[in-house]
Amino acid sequence: MEKRLRPKKIVISCLYAVLFITVATGAFLISKSMKGNNDVVEDNYTYVSSIIMDNQIPVMNETKKMIKPYTNEQVSVGKSYYDYKGESKSQESSITYYDGSYIQNSGIDYVLKDVFDVVSVLDGTVTDVKQDEILGNVVEIKHGNDYVTTYQSLSEVSVKKGDTVTQGQVIGKSGTNKLDKDMGNHLHFELYTNGQIVDPNLYIDKEIKSE
Numbered sequence: 001m002e003k004r005l006r007p008k009k010i011v012i013s014c015l016y017a018v019l020f021i022t023v024a025t026g027a028f029l030i031s032k033s034m035k036g037n038n039d040v041v042e043d044n045y046t047y048v049s050s051i052i053m054d055n056q057i058p059v060m061n062e063t064k065k066m067i068k069p070y071t072n073e074q075v076s077v078g079k080s081y082y083d084y085k086g087e088s089k090s091q092e093s094s095i096t097y098y099d100g101s102y103i104q105n106s107g108i109d110y111v112l113k114d115v116f117d118v119v120s121v122l123d124g125t126v127t128d129v130k131q132d133e134i135l136g137n138v139v140e141i142k143h144g145n146d147y148v149t150t151y152q153s154l155s156e157v158s159v160k161k162g163d164t165v166t167q168g169q170v171i172g173k174s175g176t177n178k179l180d181k182d183m184g185n186h187l188h189f190e191l192y193t194n195g196q197i198v199d200p201n202l203y204i205d206k207e208i209k210s211e
Helices: 007-054 088-092
Strands: 062-065 076-079 095-098 101-104 108-111 117-119 124-132 136-142 147-157 170-174 186-193 196-198 207-210
Touching: 124 147, 136 170
Parallel strands: none
Antiparallel strands: 062 207, 076 108, 095 101, 108 186, 117 170, 124 136, 136 147, 147 170, 147 186, 186 196
């Protein structure tokens, strides 16, 4: 005799089948969603890392080499900085006679027969530009970490007060002045650190800290 299923059992079986399909589908969708979210996080992580690597902020007080205040390799030293601890012969050659007085050289005088470009030895800001009756045209530049440089005896000036300059940028041209008129065409260069004048030779072509 053939056994027939009751309607109630058929309905219950269908409900179980629907519930199973729903649970299985939900689990699949949740798994796929989680995988998609992981992919997004991983992609974002890679993207942020590339930004950090490509846009690194320079470390403060990095070292930088101070260059010479000129680019023409034919330029030579006409008069050195007066060193109080130096030899007497060297000191004698670092003295300027002007208007009946002997003056100790407070910088270095670079000479060349022809006019040459004068450049900034470091990045900085022009703090003063003036025309002095004795020293000629003068440019003063303030650099990082309290370094200040002055460029005297300029025949031409190509910057103005407040300008931001980069290392190696031309700021003027060599010339003459009344203080060292016998030297002819030259540049008088001075360097100050922490408000004290120093021998530029101790810093030029040397690694120094700069902001």
